[in-house]
Amino acid sequence: MSMDNTSHPDRPKRMAGVMEATMDVYEAVTSRRAVRGFKNDPVSRAVLERVLSAAAWSPSGSNIQPWNTYVLTGPPLVELKTSAIERVAHGDHWDERQYQMYPPVLKSPYGERRSAFGKERYSALGIAREDWEARQRAAIANWNCFGAPAALFCYIDRDLGWPQWADVGMYLQTVMLLLRAEGLHSCPQMAWSQVRETVAEVLSPPDGLILFCGMSIGYEDLTVSSARTGRAPLHETVTFVGG
Numbered sequence: 001m002s003m004d005n006t007s008h009p010d011r012p013k014r015m016a017g018v019m020e021a022t023m024d025v026y027e028a029v030t031s032r033r034a035v036r037g038f039k040n041d042p043v044s045r046a047v048l049e050r051v052l053s054a055a056a057w058s059p060s061g062s063n064i065q066p067w068n069t070y071v072l073t074g075p076p077l078v079e080l081k082t083s084a085i086e087r088v089a090h091g092d093h094w095d096e097r098q099y100q101m102y103p104p105v106l107k108s109p110y111g112e113r114r115s116a117f118g119k120e121r122y123s124a125l126g127i128a129r130e131d132w133e134a135r136q137r138a139a140i141a142n143w144n145c146f147g148a149p150a151a152l153f154c155y156i157d158r159d160l161g162w163p164q165w166a167d168v169g170m171y172l173q174t175v176m177l178l179l180r181a182e183g184l185h186s187c188p189q190m191a192w193s194q195v196r197e198t199v200a201e202v203l204s205p206p207d208g209l210i211l212f213c214g215m216s217i218g219y220e221d222l223t224v225s226s227a228r229t230g231r232a233p234l235h236e237t238v239t240f241v242g243g
């Protein structure tokens, strides 16, 4: 289907050519979720360029801007999804890790939060804990970008350190919030790092870059069931000192 997505019906109204705020920041933050079901309505290049141009204003230590972003749509994305899904369905090994997603033992309270998330997610999908095949099918949806027609892949130079990884995180959150202002949703995906060589076959990134994550981008398919994740109470994660 071809349509001009700068005027997609899911997109909040904006006066032609005027860059006034289209969404309250609180609304952008609270309405952002990891969406795992997208319509196949295309996302226009103009919208993606607008979002990524604005996201470039994200902060970074000494302004080194350590993000390296590739945007994939159309036939190259279809090609990547097909190769990745074939590979995963075939049971191939993951690519050698370039970074550790989680420590091997996730201590308290992180381990409990991770288990709670897994339980919430699979019970929302109606998948029993021991139903390995159904869990596998749900996981494979990652490499179909949950049906999204656009994806970005964010790399960081292997010579950079933890503070620069934090910069990349801030940048990606900025991208996701700006996508909300455009009526779009997203899902950040470390899952793509597990098949990074397949991604590299399509993107040919220069040597020395590490694929941190992919991100599916599109308009939410409201017919796909979703659960809102919870958060720890404020006092667990924030300490106020003083008045």
Ligand SMILES: Cc1cc2nc3c(=O)[nH]c(=O)nc-3n(C[C@H](O)[C@H](O)[C@H](O)COP(=O)(O)O)c2cc1C
Residues within 6 Å of the ligand: 032, 033, 034, 035, 036, 117, 142, 187, 188, 189, 190, 191, 192, 213, 228, 229
């Ligand atoms: C860096 C990063 C990587 C993630 N990787 C995946 C992923 O591979 N697959 C997936 O379905 N969700 C992934 N997520 C989404 C998280 O599961 C989600 O953000 C978290 O459970 C909180 O839920 P919410 O984003 O809907 O509020 C990732 C999130 C982040 C920030």
